[in-house]
Amino acid sequence: MITCKYCGQELKFVGEYKDLPYFNCSFCEIIFPLEETGVDRKRKMSVPNYYDDSYYVPTRELLKRDTISLYHVLKDVRKAWYDVKTALENLKVYQKEQESSLPKPQESDNDLIKNLKREFIDLSKRRFSIENIILERTGYLPEKITEEFLNEIVEKGRKASNQPMFVYIK
Template structure:
């Protein structure tokens, strides 16, 4: 039985377009393509099998990713962002102490590129943080492996609960 991924109600076939079957949920008032439905009132798995590690994508692509993948991406982008930030701070401190050798054109370009990369990563970090904040209402200050393990486990447990209405 094909069921709604949100409420668990059995769906009614409404037609086919471009080789895709569509189903209607009269409770949710939504028409779904077959790929967006559930079977036998089982929930869709909220935990991806893998996540795409690339954060160098447009924000529109980030919006298409699931929240758990975004947490992983945020952990990665924060680590890269922090590394570049630390390097720029060290270079600035060395420059103010005059302990840097006379800058060459190559060194100057390297610093400019690092600054551009830092600005780009800052914006990517903000975009991922704001998507997560918009979806969950919460932004963790630090994302650890323990935090990621917990949300993955909680997601798996919740996804395995079927949607049956019981009256006692």
């Protein structure tokens, strides 16, 4: 039985458009294409089978990803951001130490710093974009994303997704 992915009600076939069947939920007042429906009052799995961990993509692409994948991506972006930040800080300390003992920095050193600064700015903006998407969806941002945190939300997502939508009256 084809059911609504939100309320669990059986859906009525309304027709086809461009060879795709569409179904209506009279309770939610939404028409769904077949791929967005549920089956036998089971919830859609909220946990993806795999995670696309690439973060060098436009924000529009990030908006299409599920929240659990975004948590994984945010963990990676935060690590890359921190690594670049640390490298920049270390280079500044190194430059100050070298100013008194060596001649002016070479052009290649300046290029390296410029490239790292550009990368830092880019990673900062990517981090902000991902954090704000998650914040819009969940209402909060975790301070730190650990493997324990990721495993916990995956387990909770699987457990919630496996609960069928039956209305019981005792």
